[in-house]
Every structure is written in C-alpha cells, then in structure tokens.
Amino acid sequence: MEHLQQNFSVKYSYNVFFTSALFAKDNSLLNGFLTNAATSGALRKILFVVDQGVADAHGHLCSDISSYFQAHTAVHLVPEILLIPGGEYVKNDERYFDMILDAVNNYGIDRHSYIAAIGGGAVLDMAGYAAAVAHRGVKLIRIPTTVLSQNDSGIGVKNSINYFGKKNFLGTFAPPAAVFNDDQFLTTLTDRDWRSGISEAIKVALIKDPVFFNWIEQNAPALVSRDAAAMNYLIWRCAQLHMQHIAGADPFESGSSRPLDFGHWSAHKLEYLSGFDIRHGEAVAMGIALDTVYSCLCGRLTAADSERVVSLIQNLGFEISHGLLRISGDDSPLLQGLEEFREHLGGELTITLLNAIGEGAEVNEIDTELLKQASIELYNRQFELQQTQI
Amino acid sequence: MEHLQQNFSVKYSYNVFFTSALFAKDNSLLNGFLTNAATSGALRKILFVVDQGVADAHGHLCSDISSYFQAHTAVHLVPEILLIPGGEYVKNDERYFDMILDAVNNYGIDRHSYIAAIGGGAVLDMAGYAAAVAHRGVKLIRIPTTVLSQNDSGIGVKNSINYFGKKNFLGTFAPPAAVFNDDQFLTTLTDRDWRSGISEAIKVALIKDPVFFNWIEQNAPALVSRDAAAMNYLIWRCAQLHMQHIAGADPFESGSSRPLDFGHWSAHKLEYLSGFDIRHGEAVAMGIALDTVYSCLCGRLTAADSERVVSLIQNLGFEISHGLLRISGDDSPLLQGLEEFREHLGGELTITLLNAIGEGAEVNEIDTELLKQASIELYNRQFELQQTQI
CATH class of the missing domain: 3.40.50.1970 (Rossmann fold)
Incomplete structure (x- = not known):
C-alpha cells in the first residue's frame, strides 16, 4: 500500500x-x-x-x-x-x-x-x-x-x-x-547589566552589518555614559537583525548551522565554569574577542579590523579575557569546551568566524595551536591592562 | 520608534x-x-x-x-x-x-x-x-x-x-x-480494541467523504470478522482523510474550529465518568450516534441517513448508548459535559453536526430539549436491543 x-x-x-x-x-x-x-x-x-x-x-x-x-x-x-x-x-x-x-x-x-x-x-x-x-x-x-x-x-x-x-x-x-x-x-539596571547586552549587538553587527558596527564604534562613548537614545537605537537595530536572521534561515533550527552563535561556544563554557558569576553578555564579549583574533591569525580577517573589534570591546568597558580562557596545555577547559560543543552539535563542529567586519563564515575545523595563540594574546593584553589600572 | x-x-x-x-x-x-x-x-x-x-x-x-x-x-x-x-x-x-x-x-x-x-x-x-x-x-x-x-x-x-x-x-x-x-x-488486539478504532473512520467519513461511508457499510461484515485487507484499507483511508484535514486547515489549532471532534464532546465526558472503563473509540461511537440523531431531530439530516449511521454503528458491534448518556433532568452529566466543553473552548461553543452523510456543519448553540430527545431515543433503542439478546 x-x-x-x-x-x-x-x-x-x-x-x-x-x-x-x-x-x-x-x-x-x-x-x-x-x-x-x-x-x-x-x-x-x-x-x-x-x-x-x-x-x-x-x-x-x-x-x-x-x-x-x-x-x-x-x-x-x-x-x-x-x-x-x-x-x-x-x-x-x-x-x-x-x-x-x-x-x-x-x-x-x-x-x-x-x-x-x-x-x-x-x-x-x-x-x-x-x-x-x-x-x-x-x-x-x-x-x-x-x-x-x-x-x-x-x-x-x-x-x-x-x-x-x-x-x-x-x-x-x-x-x-x-x-x-x-x-x-x-x-x-546596574552599569554591568546595561553594558552586558551590548555584546550581542557587536556580535550581530560583526556577522551581518558593517554599518551598524561603525555606528556602535561611534556611539561607544554615549553608550558608556548611559545615553537612552543611543541605547534605544542599539536595541532596535540589534533586535531587527536578529529577527531578520530568524525569519530568513531556519527559525526552528532543524539544521546544524547557527551563525548567531558567533563568539558563543567559549562563552557558554566560561559562564558555566565561573558558576555564572560572569554574565552571559560579558562572556560573549570575551568569546567575540577570541574568535575575532583567531579569525585574524588564520588569515581571514585583517589585523586592522581585528584591532577595531578588540578595542571597541575594551572601550565599552568589557574585559577581553579571563584566566579560564587562557589555554595552557592540551587539557585546558577551553579545549574541553570545544570538544563538548562538537558533541552538542552531534559530532560535526560548526563555528562561525569572520572574513571581514560584517561578514561571518562557517568552518568545521579549529586549529588548536592558533586558538592557543589567540587566547594567550588576549590574556596578556587584558593582564597588562589591569596592571596599568592599578 | x-x-x-x-x-x-x-x-x-x-x-x-x-x-x-x-x-x-x-x-x-x-x-x-x-x-x-x-x-x-x-x-x-x-x-x-x-x-x-x-x-x-x-x-x-x-x-x-x-x-x-x-x-x-x-x-x-x-x-x-x-x-x-x-x-x-x-x-x-x-x-x-x-x-x-x-x-x-x-x-x-x-x-x-x-x-x-x-x-x-x-x-x-x-x-x-x-x-x-x-x-x-x-x-x-x-x-x-x-x-x-x-x-x-x-x-x-x-x-x-x-x-x-x-x-x-x-x-x-x-x-x-x-x-x-x-x-x-x-x-x-482483542476484538474490543480492534473494533474501537473503527469509530474514528466512521466519524471522518461522515464529515468528509460519503463514498468512504458507503465502503464502511459494505465492508462491515468483513471488518467484524477481522479481515486484514479490509482493516488495512480502512486505516489507510481514515489516516489519509485525517492528514488532509490537518494539512488543509489549521494544523496547530490556533482557532476554535475542530470539525474532527465530531461526536467527541459527549465521548470525552463519558470516558471520564466511566473511569476510562469505556474505550475512547466506544465512547466516540456513542457520541457519533447522539450527534447524528440530534442532527436529524433539528432538521439537518434525513431520518433515512440518521438510521444508516446508527445501524452501521450497531452492525459493527458497538453499543449506541449508556446510562450516563441518558438525560433525565437539568443536572444530567451530559448537560454538564456540554457546559464544560463550552468553557474549554473559551466561552463560545463550537460543535459539528451533520447536514448529510459526508458533510459536517458547525453550530454554536445546542437545543437541550432536542438533545434530551436524542439521548432518550438512543437509550431506549440500546435498552430494547439488550432485552432481545437476553
């Protein structure tokens, strides 16, 4: 029949x-x-x-x-x-x-x-x-x-x-x-919570909209000083880009592709390892910095663009690294996180990197040596920053 | 904004x-x-x-x-x-x-x-x-x-x-x-479970497909004698009609219209009142008989067609009524069930009746006097049937 x-x-x-x-x-x-x-x-x-x-x-x-x-x-x-x-x-x-x-x-x-x-x-x-x-x-x-x-x-x-x-x-x-x-x-909201949500706007600008990234750069001082009009626009445009993505691709995520998770694979692990002391948005800011510098080290993104991203994150008051994100050996929590993320996706790794500001690209493999290099570079930069602040 | x-x-x-x-x-x-x-x-x-x-x-x-x-x-x-x-x-x-x-x-x-x-x-x-x-x-x-x-x-x-x-x-x-x-x-399957599922086929035939209803009438003896080929066709066509309805109308039931629930409002109440001793399909058979006779009493369905439906249900070995379905006064469980169904639908009653064999029609009001008459008619018929069997 x-x-x-x-x-x-x-x-x-x-x-x-x-x-x-x-x-x-x-x-x-x-x-x-x-x-x-x-x-x-x-x-x-x-x-x-x-x-x-x-x-x-x-x-x-x-x-x-x-x-x-x-x-x-x-x-x-x-x-x-x-x-x-x-x-x-x-x-x-x-x-x-x-x-x-x-x-x-x-x-x-x-x-x-x-x-x-x-x-x-x-x-x-x-x-x-x-x-x-x-x-x-x-x-x-x-x-x-x-x-x-x-x-x-x-x-x-x-x-x-x-x-x-x-x-x-x-x-x-x-x-x-x-x-x-x-x-x-x-x-x-506390300053910390006010700031935290901005990282998702940076994320979606980086993978979708270079004009919006420029806008965030130009308005970083207004955002830091809690200008309501600037924040209203940031939220509106960020929400719009997220909604366009959801409507356009695979709203209920039947496939494995998740470009909106740019910067998130390490962020999830970091939130968990910190017992959620680190806010989601703060972890995402560090995750974006990591995957941006990695994108640069593997030749996708120019050094100048990578620097713009990391500087913006810092100018907004975010930290760009954390002790838990520094890869010291093969059993680093971050490398474990990468492996868990691969399992979570059902065996095939899919991670979004940057080809340019405003242009994401999916890859299925990560070079752990370059990832280590990116993590140490950011850790050292964050560490020196803290020293100058003391 | x-x-x-x-x-x-x-x-x-x-x-x-x-x-x-x-x-x-x-x-x-x-x-x-x-x-x-x-x-x-x-x-x-x-x-x-x-x-x-x-x-x-x-x-x-x-x-x-x-x-x-x-x-x-x-x-x-x-x-x-x-x-x-x-x-x-x-x-x-x-x-x-x-x-x-x-x-x-x-x-x-x-x-x-x-x-x-x-x-x-x-x-x-x-x-x-x-x-x-x-x-x-x-x-x-x-x-x-x-x-x-x-x-x-x-x-x-x-x-x-x-x-x-x-x-x-x-x-x-x-x-x-x-x-x-x-x-x-x-x-x-026991004979009881084999029979039970047939009532959903009668239901969907009555509201959607007069040819399928004729087929069930003609194949009632084969179905009663557990002919596998007859049952396979009944299941295939019943599944097809259900699936066509789901795809065509409102798959996730955002509205109130539920024509596939023909015969079901009283069946749900009866199942519950019997402590689920009465199978879903058995209750639906009685519910179909009730709403069919009611459709006839309020002038929608011819007496000849109403008789075809009730006879088919009986010929398949179903009972057509139950003590709990006999309306004796204003506090009968069945009338309570009607009120609960109205509440369940958010205040507006929507019940499917028959205009003809193969043609359902939604109504928003039920005449309780005619419903009572239908329930007593079926109860008396079922009761006399049991007497002749003794």
Whole structure:
C-alpha cells in the first residue's frame, strides 16, 4: 500500500513594540494590541508573571498593572500577580514552572488567554516554556527588562528550563504573541547589566552589518555614559537583525548551522565554569574577542579590523579575557569546551568566524595551536591592562 | 520608534508508511528511511520506547529490534530498550516522562537522533511529549500498534501528558519525523480494541467523504470478522482523510474550529465518568450516534441517513448508548459535559453536526430539549436491543 505524505506550512507572525512606561494609564499600546487580537466570543484573561527584582526596582509596577486593566478592559486581569526570582536560579528549580501551571489551572487560562512575563531572559525563558506546554500553548506576551532580553533572547522564538543540571535541556520553539520593549525598565539596571547586552549587538553587527558596527564604534562613548537614545537605537537595530536572521534561515533550527552563535561556544563554557558569576553578555564579549583574533591569525580577517573589534570591546568597558580562557596545555577547559560543543552539535563542529567586519563564515575545523595563540594574546593584553589600572 | 514585524513560515513534512513485520531482517523500509534522512557528519542514535503490553503480546519484539539494527546500520541503536506500561496510566504518572528524559541524557540523544515509540495512543502521546521538549525537539518515529493510533492519533501532530488530573493538560504540537503502521501488531488486539478504532473512520467519513461511508457499510461484515485487507484499507483511508484535514486547515489549532471532534464532546465526558472503563473509540461511537440523531431531530439530516449511521454503528458491534448518556433532568452529566466543553473552548461553543452523510456543519448553540430527545431515543433503542439478546 502506498505511503501517505504529509506536507504543510505554519505561518507565524508577531510584533516587537517599543515604548516608554507601558502601564501608564494613557499608554494605549498594550490594550490596543489586545483589542486587535480579539477572537470573537471568547472570554480572554491575562496572567502576569513578574521578576521579583524588577518589581523591587519599580515599586509601583504591580499596582500600575492593576490600575491599567481597570482602565483598559480588552482582557480580564487575573488578580494574583505571580512574583518569582530573577536569574538562572528560576530555570533550575522546577517549582517556578509548576507555580505557573498551577495558576493556569486555577484561573482557567486557556489558549485564547495570555501569560505576560516581565523580567530578564531567565524569567522569560521559564515562563515561556510553561506557556508553550500548558494546553499545548497559551499565548505569551514577553516584556523584557534588560538590554540582553530586549535585543536578543526576548525577541526570538525559544524558551527553556534547565534539567539534570544542564542548561536549556527542556524547551520548545514557540514564537510569542507579542513583545513589548519598555525603555523605562533599563533605567534601573546596574552599569554591568546595561553594558552586558551590548555584546550581542557587536556580535550581530560583526556577522551581518558593517554599518551598524561603525555606528556602535561611534556611539561607544554615549553608550558608556548611559545615553537612552543611543541605547534605544542599539536595541532596535540589534533586535531587527536578529529577527531578520530568524525569519530568513531556519527559525526552528532543524539544521546544524547557527551563525548567531558567533563568539558563543567559549562563552557558554566560561559562564558555566565561573558558576555564572560572569554574565552571559560579558562572556560573549570575551568569546567575540577570541574568535575575532583567531579569525585574524588564520588569515581571514585583517589585523586592522581585528584591532577595531578588540578595542571597541575594551572601550565599552568589557574585559577581553579571563584566566579560564587562557589555554595552557592540551587539557585546558577551553579545549574541553570545544570538544563538548562538537558533541552538542552531534559530532560535526560548526563555528562561525569572520572574513571581514560584517561578514561571518562557517568552518568545521579549529586549529588548536592558533586558538592557543589567540587566547594567550588576549590574556596578556587584558593582564597588562589591569596592571596599568592599578 | 517603529515596531518590528516578524513573519515567517515553517514547513513540516513527514510520511506515514504501511508495512508488515517492520523489524523482519529483510524489511528495508525503516533502515531506508533512516538512511535517506541522514544529515552529513552527525552520529545518529535511536532510542526505543516500547509498550509493555505490546512486548508481551509479541515476545520476540525486543530481540527483533536488536537483530534489525545489527543488520541495518543507518543509525546506532541504544542497547537499552525502555519498557513502559500501556494505557492512560502512563500519561498520569510523570515517572515515565522522566524515564525517557533520563535516557536522552544518559545516552546522549541529540536533535539529530531519534526516539522511536511503539505502542498505543497513550504511549505515543507521552513519549512524543518527552521527545518534543528534550533539547527543544528530538526526532520522533511513531510506530502505532492499535487501530485507533494507526488511523488517527498516531498519524497527527499532537502529543501530551495529563497533569492536575486533567487530560492532555501539558503537550505540544510537534509533527513526527515518520510514522510506520505495521499490520502485524493488529493481529493480537482483542476484538474490543480492534473494533474501537473503527469509530474514528466512521466519524471522518461522515464529515468528509460519503463514498468512504458507503465502503464502511459494505465492508462491515468483513471488518467484524477481522479481515486484514479490509482493516488495512480502512486505516489507510481514515489516516489519509485525517492528514488532509490537518494539512488543509489549521494544523496547530490556533482557532476554535475542530470539525474532527465530531461526536467527541459527549465521548470525552463519558470516558471520564466511566473511569476510562469505556474505550475512547466506544465512547466516540456513542457520541457519533447522539450527534447524528440530534442532527436529524433539528432538521439537518434525513431520518433515512440518521438510521444508516446508527445501524452501521450497531452492525459493527458497538453499543449506541449508556446510562450516563441518558438525560433525565437539568443536572444530567451530559448537560454538564456540554457546559464544560463550552468553557474549554473559551466561552463560545463550537460543535459539528451533520447536514448529510459526508458533510459536517458547525453550530454554536445546542437545543437541550432536542438533545434530551436524542439521548432518550438512543437509550431506549440500546435498552430494547439488550432485552432481545437476553
């Protein structure tokens, strides 16, 4: 009997909105979105999940949300707002995932209703995973509160929690219903968190857009001095480049190619080895420096361009190396990380390097001698920098 | 700042294959599929999850699997075959979900590798959910072993487990990599399980294909006498109609319309009230009879066509009613079930009725007086039938 062939496409569509003070009563953006998204007849609810750290830094947030949905009635606000810790911790302990599922069950949140998550990347990842699997997918609204989540993780299609102590072991690809980037949340970030998210913009500029790289170079002083307009543009353009990449290639990553992971293979290992003391964005900055200098040493990138990249990273206040990134022998953690990354990809290594500023290139082999040379060069440069600062 | 708009489509494609003795050494179908699906460079593994009841009924199954992958080497067989109980129980107890995740972790199953699940709908649902969320989606091969899973649940795009005592509370939409329908598994089914799956074929014929309904009528005696060729065609055509519907409309059910749920609203309630003593297919047969007679009473369907449907259901050996389906007053379980179904759909009821054999029609209101009349008519008919049998 002949086999049956199944073929279909599923269309996904969502907007990333930019605003200030999303829950100000006279800001109709969110309610307008919820009104336009209405499907006939259904009673729709919205359940808020809020990062405790964000609620602490913005004392009126929860009462603002309540007031907002008294004034705007496109959907019915679930009166209990779930407060959960921020940071990677919330992805490690399944109790927070269960807390959201409990609320979905108790408050009758169905597939016409919304979970709105406010927080950094970890909170959005965890809440997004709960939303994706509850009833095979409750609608998710992401309200990212950090530079990193506004320009990268929060505007994409992934969610996850950790399991067996392994990062992102469980998760799905599930596009959000909408994303709202509110620049007021950025005002209370520490300098460290403000800076951290910039490295993803450098990354995507380096592999996709030389004009944007020039812009970051020119605006580095404004970014360091926490100029809001400069940061808003950086986030907007970085988010746009990420979204274009996701839409254009392989949104749900069925293949092995992951050019957006430029600079990330060593960063993942470094984050883990530091017990997550080093922020993702800080590790990515060092990972970019490493793969840039390596690209230069193997003859792909000019020395002048390599210097521009490393200088920019330093000018923004990032460190460019770390003791854990210095390759001393064959059993260096970094070389182990390379091997683990190869296994993670199913046996074939795929790493993005630079042919030029604005042009990435994938390779399947790494010359460990040149990698060692790059790591030592950066380590020595970072080390001398620290000496001059003392 | 202008908002960013994200739009993309994801293509899904898979085949449903029909075979006998999938793991016979000279059957190259599975190995051929695995060879063709190869992506360069990656070391691929396959982890088997097998319904204990199927392994018991087919004593050589596990050793056949081992022998098959000694002879055929497109992928590397994980030596441990996970045996889990069949039936709804496996979706209620999270330990079986965890057992699969443990194996994914321990044996290094990545997104290039496969989980192959052999069993009835419950085992496929649970294993499919584990596969869908592990690493954001390990490839799933479904090998359904019942009529119901070969012609309906196993060939579609859903997976799930139960949570908070609620059926399918957690799950995703995740198309399989492939489905292999092996008719040898059907030979050991009880008569009750053999019959049960036929009701989904009646259902899809009634809403989609009058010619297929005629075929089922003509082949009812062959189906009752367990004619393999008749059953193979019934499964093939039923699977094809389900797959065409999924591809054509709204594969991941973003809207409220669910015409494939014809006859199901009362069936879900009946299964639950009976503590799952009544099989899904048996409950669906009664649900089809109820919505057919109701369609006739409200003037949509001719009395002659209604009689053809009810007679066919009886001729196949199904019961057409049950004490729990008889509406006696306003607090009847069936009317409660209708209200729960309305809530489940988010406030607006959408139920499929019949305008003719082969033509479904959606309605948003049910006349409870006519529903009561239909339920009593069927109950009395079933009751008299039992009396004449004594």
